[in-house]
Amino acid sequence: MAMEITQFLLSAQSPDANVRTEAETNITRFQEQNLPSFLLSLSVELAHNEKPIESRRLAGIVLKNSLDAKDAGRKEHLVQQWMAIDISIKSQIKDLLLRTLGSVATEARHTSAQVIAKIASIEIPKKQWPELIGCLLNNMTQQDKPAGLKQATLETLGYVCEEISHEDLVQDEVNAVLTAVVQGMNLAEHSSEVRLAAARALYNALDFAQTNFENEMERNYIMKMVCETAISKEVEIRQAAFECLVSIASTYYEKLEPYMQALFELTSNAVKGDEEAVSLQAIEFWSSICDEEIELQEYESTESGDSEPPHSRFIEKALPSLVPMLLETLLKQEEDQDQDDSIWNLSMAGGTCLGLVARTVGDAIVPLVMPFVEANILKPEWRCREAATYAFGSILEGPSIDKLSPLVHAGLDFLLKAMKDENNHVRDTTAWTLSRIFELLHSPAGGISVISSENIQQILGVLLESINDTPNVAEKVCGAIYYLCQGYFEAGQASSVLTPFLTDIITQLIRTADRTDGGDSKLRSSAYETLNEVVRCSYIVETSPIIEQLLPVIMNKLGQTLELQIVSSDDREKQGDLQASLCGVIQVIIQKLSSTDETRPVILRASDQIMALFLRVFACRSSTVHEEAMLAIGSLAYACGPKFENYMGEFYRYLEMGLQNFEEYQVCSITVGVVGDISRALDDKVLQFCDGIMKHLLSDLGSNELHRSVKPHIFSCFGDIALAIGEHFERYVLFVVQAMQQAAAVCAQLDANDEELMEYGNQLRRSIFEAYSGILQGFKDSKPEVMLPYASHLLQFIEVVFLDRQRDESVTKAAVAVMGDLADALGPNTKLLFRDRAFYIEFLGECLQSDDESIKETATWTQGMIGRVMVS
Numbered sequence: 001m002a003m004e005i006t007q008f009l010l011s012a013q014s015p016d017a018n019v020r021t022e023a024e025t026n027i028t029r030f031q032e033q034n035l036p037s038f039l040l041s042l043s044v045e046l047a048h049n050e051k052p053i054e055s056r057r058l059a060g061i062v063l064k065n066s067l068d069a070k071d072a073g074r075k076e077h078l079v080q081q082w083m084a085i086d087i088s089i090k091s092q093i094k095d096l097l098l099r100t101l102g103s104v105a106t107e108a109r110h111t112s113a114q115v116i117a118k119i120a121s122i123e124i125p126k127k128q129w130p131e132l133i134g135c136l137l138n139n140m141t142q143q144d145k146p147a148g149l150k151q152a153t154l155e156t157l158g159y160v161c162e163e164i165s166h167e168d169l170v171q172d173e174v175n176a177v178l179t180a181v182v183q184g185m186n187l188a189e190h191s192s193e194v195r196l197a198a199a200r201a202l203y204n205a206l207d208f209a210q211t212n213f214e215n216e217m218e219r220n221y222i223m224k225m226v227c228e229t230a231i232s233k234e235v236e237i238r239q240a241a242f243e244c245l246v247s248i249a250s251t252y253y254e255k256l257e258p259y260m261q262a263l264f265e266l267t268s269n270a271v272k273g274d275e276e277a278v279s280l281q282a283i284e285f286w287s288s289i290c291d292e293e294i295e296l297q298e299y300e301s302t303e304s305g306d307s308e309p310p311h312s313r314f315i316e317k318a319l320p321s322l323v324p325m326l327l328e329t330l331l332k333q334e335e336d337q338d339q340d341d342s343i344w345n346l347s348m349a350g351g352t353c354l355g356l357v358a359r360t361v362g363d364a365i366v367p368l369v370m371p372f373v374e375a376n377i378l379k380p381e382w383r384c385r386e387a388a389t390y391a392f393g394s395i396l397e398g399p400s401i402d403k404l405s406p407l408v409h410a411g412l413d414f415l416l417k418a419m420k421d422e423n424n425h426v427r428d429t430t431a432w433t434l435s436r437i438f439e440l441l442h443s444p445a446g447g448i449s450v451i452s453s454e455n456i457q458q459i460l461g462v463l464l465e466s467i468n469d470t471p472n473v474a475e476k477v478c479g480a481i482y483y484l485c486q487g488y489f490e491a492g493q494a495s496s497v498l499t500p501f502l503t504d505i506i507t508q509l510i511r512t513a514d515r516t517d518g519g520d521s522k523l524r525s526s527a528y529e530t531l532n533e534v535v536r537c538s539y540i541v542e543t544s545p546i547i548e549q550l551l552p553v554i555m556n557k558l559g560q561t562l563e564l565q566i567v568s569s570d571d572r573e574k575q576g577d578l579q580a581s582l583c584g585v586i587q588v589i590i591q592k593l594s595s596t597d598e599t600r601p602v603i604l605r606a607s608d609q610i611m612a613l614f615l616r617v618f619a620c621r622s623s624t625v626h627e628e629a630m631l632a633i634g635s636l637a638y639a640c641g642p643k644f645e646n647y648m649g650e651f652y653r654y655l656e657m658g659l660q661n662f663e664e665y666q667v668c669s670i671t672v673g674v675v676g677d678i679s680r681a682l683d684d685k686v687l688q689f690c691d692g693i694m695k696h697l698l699s700d701l702g703s704n705e706l707h708r709s710v711k712p713h714i715f716s717c718f719g720d721i722a723l724a725i726g727e728h729f730e731r732y733v734l735f736v737v738q739a740m741q742q743a744a745a746v747c748a749q750l751d752a753n754d755e756e757l758m759e760y761g762n763q764l765r766r767s768i769f770e771a772y773s774g775i776l777q778g779f780k781d782s783k784p785e786v787m788l789p790y791a792s793h794l795l796q797f798i799e800v801v802f803l804d805r806q807r808d809e810s811v812t813k814a815a816v817a818v819m820g821d822l823a824d825a826l827g828p829n830t831k832l833l834f835r836d837r838a839f840y841i842e843f844l845g846e847c848l849q850s851d852d853e854s855i856k857e858t859a860t861w862t863q864g865m866i867g868r869v870m871v872s
C-alpha cells in the first residue's frame with residue numbers, strides 16, 4: 001500500500017465523488033491496518049521533491065491530524081498511538097520531516113514545521129527528542145544554509161514554542177533559541193522572509209524569556225532588535241514586531257520603564273502614518289498597558305503590604321500626548337463600519353483604547369477629552385460629530401460620578417436631539433452613547449440617576465421613535481432601553497416612573513422583533529432580550545395586568561413558528577432562533593408572574609397551554625430551542641409545584657433525551673438543572689420517575705464523552721432528589737456516594753497551577769458538599785443511620801478542603817454547611833468523629849472571622865449544631 005499512497009492522496013482530491021470516496025476508504029484502511037507504515041509513507045511523500053505538490057500537501061495534513069485533535073479525548077488517543085510506535089520508525093519519520101524543512105516547495109516546508117511541532121508537543125515534555133532543538137539551531141548557525149531552510153527552521157521554532165511550556169526546555173536551550181530567533185530578525189544578514197519568520201517565532205518564544213528579561217544586557221538586545229524590526233520597510237514584518245511589543249507589554253510590564261520614550265515615539269509614528277494593520281497593533285500596545293495598570297490598581301485596592309507589584313503609571317505619564325493621538329484616530333471612520341459588527345478599524349481601536357485609558361486614570365481624562373468633544377460636536381462634517389460623540393461615550397467608565405454627572409446632565413438634551421442627525425453613523429454612535437449613560441449613570445436604587453420623572457417622557461419618546469431607524473441604529477436603541485429599564489430593577493417604588501410607558505415600550509419592541517429588514521443583524525434577538533429585561537425589571541405590583549396580556553401574545557407567536565414552512569437548513573435555523581427567543585420571553589413572564597402569590601394563579605391557569613406549546617417545540621428538535629424550552633419548563637415547574645405532575649407523563653421522554661445529549665452538553669447541563677427544579681416542585685411525587693432519572697445521571701457521571709462541566713450540576717441534583725424523596729433515596733446511596741468519593745479523589749489530583757482546572761475543582765467540591773447536605777437532610781427525619789458509614793470519609797474530605805488555602809468562598813460556605821448538616825442529621829453518632837478531627841474548631845474560627853456575612857451566619861449555625869452533639 002505504501003507504493004500506492006501518492007495515487008490515494010491524489011484521488012482523494014478528485015472532483016469525482018466516487019473516486020474520492022474510494023480513495024478515502026483506501027487511506028483509512030491503510031491507516032487502520034498498519035499505522036506506523038502509514039505515517040512513514042506520509043512522511044516520505046511529504047519529503048519527496050519529485051512528488052506532486054497536491055499529494056504532498058494532503059500527506060502533511062493527514063500526518064498532522066494523526067498527531068493532534070481539538071477534542072481532548074481524541075487527542076489523548078492519538079498521543080498514545082504515537083508513543084506505541086517503534087522508536088526506529090519514529091526516528092525515520094522525524095528525520096524525513098527535518099529534511100523537508102530544506103525542501104524547494106514552500107508549502108511542504110510550512111507543513112513540516114507544523115508536524116514537527118506536534119511531535120515536539122508530545123515528546124519534549126516526556127524528555128524525548130532531546131536533539132531537536134540542537135538540530136534546528138544548527139540550521140541557523142551555518143552560513144551556507146539556504147534562506148528557505150532558515151525561514152522554515154524559524155517557523156518550526158515558533159510553532160514548537162507555541163506547543164510546549166517554557167518549563168520543558170533547560171535555560172541553555174532557551175538562550176540558544178532566543179539568540180537564533182533574535183539574530184534571525186537582523187536586517188543586514190537575512191532576507192525579508194527569514195526576518196518575518198523570526199519576528200513571528202519571537203512572538204511565541206517570549207514566554208520562555210523570563211530569565212533573559214531579568215538580565216539588563218540581554219533585555220536591551222532583545223528590545224533593540226524588536227524596535228529596529230518595527231521600522232522595517234516591509235509591512236508584515238513591522239506588524240509582527242508590533243505584535244511582539246504588545247505581548248511584551250503584558251508579559252514584562254515591570255521591565256518597560258527604560259524603553260517607554262522610544263516606544264511612545266514608535267507607536268505614535270505608526271498610529272499617525274503607517275498601514276492600518278501596523279497602526280492597530282500600535283494602539284493595541286497601549287491597550288495592553290492599560291489592562292496591566294487597571295489590574296494593578298485593582299490589586300492595590302484589595303491587597304496591602306510590601307509585596308505589591310511595581311506600578312509605573314505609564315498611562316498617567318503619557319496622558320498629554322497619548323489622548324490627542326487617540327482622539328485623532330476617531331476621525332478615521334470608514335463609510336460602512338456601522339453595518340458590520342466584525343469590522344475592526346483604526347477609529348474603533350482608538351475609541352476602545354480611549355475607554356481603557358479612562359478606566360486607568362479616571363477623572364484626569366475628562367479635561368483632555370471634553371475640548372475635543374466641544375470643538376467637533378457641531379461641525380458640518382459627519383466624521384467630526386460622530387468622533388465627538390464616540391469620544392464622550394468612551395470615557396463614561398472610569399471618572400467619578402461627580403465629575404461626569406454635570407457633563408451628562410448638560411449633554412443629555414443634545415444627545416437626544418442628535419438621534420435625528422442626518423447621518424446614520426452619528427445616530428448609531430449617539431444611541432450607543434445613550435445606552436452607556438443609562439448603563440453607568442442610572443441606578444435609582446443606588447441613589448444616582450440622570451433620568452427623572454421630569455425627563456423620562458422625553459427620553460422614551462425619542463428612543464421609541466428612533467427604534468424605527470435603520471437596523472444598526474435600532475439595535476443600539478434596544479440596548480439603551482435595556483439599560484434604562486435595568487436601572488429600575490430593585491428600585492421598588494421608584495420604578496413606578498416607568499409603569500405608564502410600559503405598554504408602549506413592549507408594543508414597540510415586539511414590532512421591532514417582527515421587522516424583516518434586519519437581515520442577518522442581531523436586531524430581533526436584541527429586541528427580545530430587551531423585552532425580557534423590561535418584564536424582569538418592571539414593578540410587578542403595578543404592571544401585572546400588562547404582563548398578563550403579553551403572555552398570550554408571545555404564546556401565539558410561538559404557536560405560529562410551528563406552522564412555518566421549512567424547506568432548507570437555513571429555514572430550520574431561523575425557526576430555531578425565533579423559537580429560542582420566544583421561549584426565553586415566556587420563561588421571564590413565568591418567573592415574574594410566579595414571584596408573588598397574587599399573580600401566580602395567572603400561570604397556573606395558562607400552564608396547560610404553555611406546556612402543550614413547549615412539547616410541540618421539543619418535537620421540532622433544535623438544540624438551541626431545547627435549551628430555552630428546558631429553562632422555561634424549569635420555571636414552569638417551580639410555578640406549578642405539585643400540579644406539574646400532570647405533565648410528567650408526556651414530558652419525561654424529552655427529559656431523558658436531554659440527559660442523554662452528550663454532544664450538545666449545554667442541553668444536558670440545563671436538563672440536569674430542570675430535574676432539580678422538578679424535584680423541588682413535586683417532592684415525593686417525583687419518586688415514580690426516579691429510577692430512570694438516576695440511571696441516566698449515574699451513567700452521565702461515568703461517561704468520558706460528556707463534557708466535565710456538566711458533572712458538578714449532577715451532584716447538586718442528587719441533593720435535590722434526595723431532599724424530595726427522603727428515605728426512598730436509600731436505594732441509590734451506595735452508587736451516589738461512590739461517585740462522590742471518586743470525584744473527591746479527582747479534586748485532590750488537579751494541577752494547582754491551572755486556573756481553569758482549579759475553578760472546575762471548586763465547582764466540583766461545592767456540588768459534592770451540596771449533594772451530601774441534601775442527602776443528609778433528606779434522611780434526617782426517617783433514616784439518618786443510612787449515612788453513618790460515610791460520615792468519616794465526608795469529614796476527611798472537608799479537612800482536605802480546609803487545608804487548601806486557595807479554596808473559593810463558595811466552597812468554604814458549602815463545606816461548613818455540610819458539617820452542620822452532618823451533626824444535625826446524625827446527632828450524637830458523630831461525637832467521636834468530631835472529637836477525632838479537631839480541625840473543625842479552627843475551620844469554624846476562620847469562618848466566624850470572615851467578612852462574608854453569609855459564611856459567618858452558616859458557621860454560627862454549624863457551631864450550634866456541633867456544640868449540641870458534643871454536650872450530648
